[in-house]
Amino acid sequence: MTSIIWTWIAAFFTLAILSFLYKDNPLYKFAEHVYVGSSAAFTILYVWVFDAYPKLVMGFREKVGMQKYLLIIPLILSLFIILRFIKPLSWLSRWSIAFTVGMAAGLGITGLTQGFLVPQVQASFLPLFVQGPTTGQTILLTFNNIIIVFGTIFTILYFYFSREHKGLLGVSSKIGVTILMITFGASFGYTIMARISLLIQRVYFLLHNWLGLV
Amino acid sequence: MIELLKKLAGIDRRFIYAAVFLATAIPILTKATMKVEPLPEVRKAYEYIESLPESSVVMVSIDYDAASMPELQPMLEAFLHHSFSKNLRVIMLGHWPLGLPLGQQALEKVAGQYNKEYGVDYVFLGYRPGVAAVIINLGKDFRTVFSSDYAYTPIDSLPLMREVSNYKNVKLLLGLEAGAVGDAWVQYGYARYNLPIILGSTAVSTPDYYPYMQANQVISVIGGLRGAADYETLLGITGEASIGMLPQSVIHLVIIAFIIIGNIGFLVLRRAKK
Amino acid sequence: MKKEIPLAITFISGVLLVLALFIPHKPFGNLEEIFNDWYIIVSGFTFLLGIDSLLGYNFGKLKRKEKDAPYALVLILSFFITLTWGIVEIVRTPEHNPFGPTSTFSLYFYNSIFIPLQATMFAILSFFIASAAYRAFRAKEINSALLLVSAVLVMLGRIPLGQSAAPYVITVIFLIFAVYFFAESAGVTEPKIKIAYILVALIFVALIYPLGFVYFRQHIPEFADWIMNVPQMAGKRGIMIGIALGGIAMSIRIILGIERTYMK
Numbered sequence: 001m002t003s004i005i006w007t008w009i010a011a012f013f014t015l016a017i018l019s020f021l022y023k024d025n026p027l028y029k030f031a032e033h034v035y036v037g038s039s040a041a042f043t044i045l046y047v048w049v050f051d052a053y054p055k056l057v058m059g060f061r062e063k064v065g066m067q068k069y070l071l072i073i074p075l076i077l078s079l080f081i082i083l084r085f086i087k088p089l090s091w092l093s094r095w096s097i098a099f100t101v102g103m104a105a106g107l108g109i110t111g112l113t114q115g116f117l118v119p120q121v122q123a124s125f126l127p128l129f130v131q132g133p134t135t136g137q138t139i140l141l142t143f144n145n146i147i148i149v150f151g152t153i154f155t156i157l158y159f160y161f162s163r164e165h166k167g168l169l170g171v172s173s174k175i176g177v178t179i180l181m182i183t184f185g186a187s188f189g190y191t192i193m194a195r196i197s198l199l200i201q202r203v204y205f206l207l208h209n210w211l212g213l214v
Numbered sequence: 215m216i217e218l219l220k221k222l223a224g225i226d227r228r229f230i231y232a233a234v235f236l237a238t239a240i241p242i243l244t245k246a247t248m249k250v251e252p253l254p255e256v257r258k259a260y261e262y263i264e265s266l267p268e269s270s271v272v273m274v275s276i277d278y279d280a281a282s283m284p285e286l287q288p289m290l291e292a293f294l295h296h297s298f299s300k301n302l303r304v305i306m307l308g309h310w311p312l313g314l315p316l317g318q319q320a321l322e323k324v325a326g327q328y329n330k331e332y333g334v335d336y337v338f339l340g341y342r343p344g345v346a347a348v349i350i351n352l353g354k355d356f357r358t359v360f361s362s363d364y365a366y367t368p369i370d371s372l373p374l375m376r377e378v379s380n381y382k383n384v385k386l387l388l389g390l391e392a393g394a395v396g397d398a399w400v401q402y403g404y405a406r407y408n409l410p411i412i413l414g415s416t417a418v419s420t421p422d423y424y425p426y427m428q429a430n431q432v433i434s435v436i437g438g439l440r441g442a443a444d445y446e447t448l449l450g451i452t453g454e455a456s457i458g459m460l461p462q463s464v465i466h467l468v469i470i471a472f473i474i475i476g477n478i479g480f481l482v483l484r485r486a487k488k
Numbered sequence: 489m490k491k492e493i494p495l496a497i498t499f500i501s502g503v504l505l506v507l508a509l510f511i512p513h514k515p516f517g518n519l520e521e522i523f524n525d526w527y528i529i530v531s532g533f534t535f536l537l538g539i540d541s542l543l544g545y546n547f548g549k550l551k552r553k554e555k556d557a558p559y560a561l562v563l564i565l566s567f568f569i570t571l572t573w574g575i576v577e578i579v580r581t582p583e584h585n586p587f588g589p590t591s592t593f594s595l596y597f598y599n600s601i602f603i604p605l606q607a608t609m610f611a612i613l614s615f616f617i618a619s620a621a622y623r624a625f626r627a628k629e630i631n632s633a634l635l636l637v638s639a640v641l642v643m644l645g646r647i648p649l650g651q652s653a654a655p656y657v658i659t660v661i662f663l664i665f666a667v668y669f670f671a672e673s674a675g676v677t678e679p680k681i682k683i684a685y686i687l688v689a690l691i692f693v694a695l696i697y698p699l700g701f702v703y704f705r706q707h708i709p710e711f712a713d714w715i716m717n718v719p720q721m722a723g724k725r726g727i728m729i730g731i732a733l734g735g736i737a738m739s740i741r742i743i744l745g746i747e748r749t750y751m752k
């Protein structure tokens with residue numbers, strides 16, 4: 001019985017959100033505000049459950065010696081963030097923000113260089129002639145490598161705005177645009193696929209779990 | 215004639231909405247499923263998992279929430295079926311806290327079907343904030359990030375975790391990705407520690423992962439509902455992804471038809487204006 | 489001091505991580521681990537930022553009895569109900585975790601309220617994207633035609649019905665192009681260009697059978713693979729390298745204290 005009631009509640013919220021397609025209405029607004037309110041509460045819950053309790057409370061309980069004292073620093077920085085809610089002391093939260101921003105920047109530099117730029121540029125050094133098992137294969141593989149190498153270079157050049165796109169730069173950035181259009185087209189196709197999958201699942205929920213038609 | 219085309223170029227949006235809804239609902243009501251020929255990248259991912267020796271430790275990361283559940287949940291369930299049927303041991307964690315229960319519910323459900331025991335055959339660690347920092351520190355030692363599992367059980371009291379100190383003991387990471395965490399797994403997990411990675415992603419982020427695949431930074435990518443259906447096909451199960459293939463096909467054709475109709479109207483009207 | 493200390497903190501933490509990448513041994517390797525651990529703890533708390541203003545804003549609406557005060561009340565109530573329910577489950581469940589499998593919070597609230605809300609919120613995007621595809625996806629010039637064709641071919645290559653539908657879709661699209669070029673040729677006076685237009689139109693007609701009914705009927709999935717793996721991949725890589733360079737430059741500016749917008 002309880003499960004039937006909860007299925008009906010789930011169906012109610014599904015339909016409430018779908019009703020927005022007709023026009024903005026009180027039912028949709030109600031559901032939307034429930035969503036925003038509960039998401040905010042979720043945040044507090046998981047910060048406690050997965051961060052403050054296991055890392056700080058349990059940390060202080062279980063760690064010993066130097067490791068325990070070191071925990072005071074993140075504890076203070078975390079408390080400073082909460083001080084943002086108290087006007088006269090809110091400037092202290094900048095220390096914590098500065099720490100997270102500095103860490104994010106440092107992590108960003110290392111990840112992007114070591115994990116992206118270097119391997120991606122390396123992977124673009126492809127031979128411009130590939131001998132395949134058949135002539136057809138040779139042509140195809142060579143053609144593919146040429147597109148990958150020059151497609152990448154020309155796309156980057158297209159985003160190079162420090163000089164006017166004339167002459168050689170003009171030609172290469174035109175080819176860059178062509179490659180970009182194919183890229184955006186493919187991404188758009190994939191985006192449609194993703195969005196539609198979401199709808200399929202919701203309609204399936206309504207027809208299967210709620211109405212029992214399927 | 216021109217009037218008709220004008221109408222075609224300006225169909226009311228609600229008519230389009232109704233068409234999209236019907237193109238979804240009617241195929242579902244027919245209950246028909248469609249055969250798919252698995253994409254090469256999904257086959258590659260499948261074969262990699264097939265090649266893992268029994269009792270290897272694999273890791274799965276829940277980096278999505280309900281917004282992309284329809285694509286990634288079937289992928290997760292298929293992966294769990296695959297892993298448990300091959301007696302692989304599974305460690306689950308996540309970077310998207312709002313999606314964690316989705317992961318854990320699937321884990322408990324599928325593990326139950328194979329009579330797997332918590333702590334021995336599978337473990338649910340939970341979540342810690344800080345994506346990149348978490349991935350880097352897990353590579354040094356799991357204990358620096360998770361000294362306990364989701365229920366605050368010390369991980370050294372779980373037999374499975376006693377054998378795992380860092381990524382060296384992990385044979386695969388399946389990252390189920392709805393956003394930028396997939397990049398972080400590659401840029402820190404693979405780049406620093408050579409962690410073998412398969413990314414299962416929503417169709418929106420799938421195109422972004424092709425450069426990683428070409429550079430061999432990931433083993434493979436399973437993309438979108440279609441990728442999930444391919445995986446189900448390879449495993450011989452009919453899950454929600456396979457059921458979704460017919461409506462998926464029909465709505466795409468409807469959308470393509472709308473694009474074509476819109477363009478006919480547009481081109482003719484443009485000529486008429488000239 | 490209100491400015492210098494935060495700038496120093498940013499500088500030290502950023503530089504340390506970069507150094508640790510190049511010198512992963514003691515002391516940098518260990519310091520990196522410790523700093524990462526602190527970051528794991530502190531960054532969680534940053535999620536709390538904004539909750540106060542969200543609640544304050546809605547309490548304000550309620551106090552001033554604004555027109556949408558009832559919705560503000562809904563938001564505040566759902567916040568406190570969710571929070572209370574979660575706390576009760578933290579205390580009650582053996583795992584002390586409201587997200588765990590034995591928790592009623594997870595079983596009922598999450599599964600029957602939160603999932604439907606979030607999933608449907610994103611599912612309605614499918615209607616908007618269909619409508620946008622129809623409205624905005626117009627072949628205004630060669631580049632937009634290319635974008636359109638690439639999208640259609642990728643979609644056809646990725647759906648199970650694609651192979652059977654491809655010949656007909658190709659027929660329609662190529663006929664449109666052929667008719668368009670033919671119609672354009674009528675308005676051209678220069679004979680050479682006129683012939684070129686007619687030729688282009690004829691080429692489109694001639695390609696319908698070999699391309700649509702022979703090649704794509706069999707190979708549209710492989711063709712979509714090719715688009716994804718070759719030109720799409722190259723374009724994406726170019727874009728992402730650009731973004732990466734921008735990200736690195738921005739990070740350096742932040743570490744050096746040139747970029748300070750986060751201090752506001």
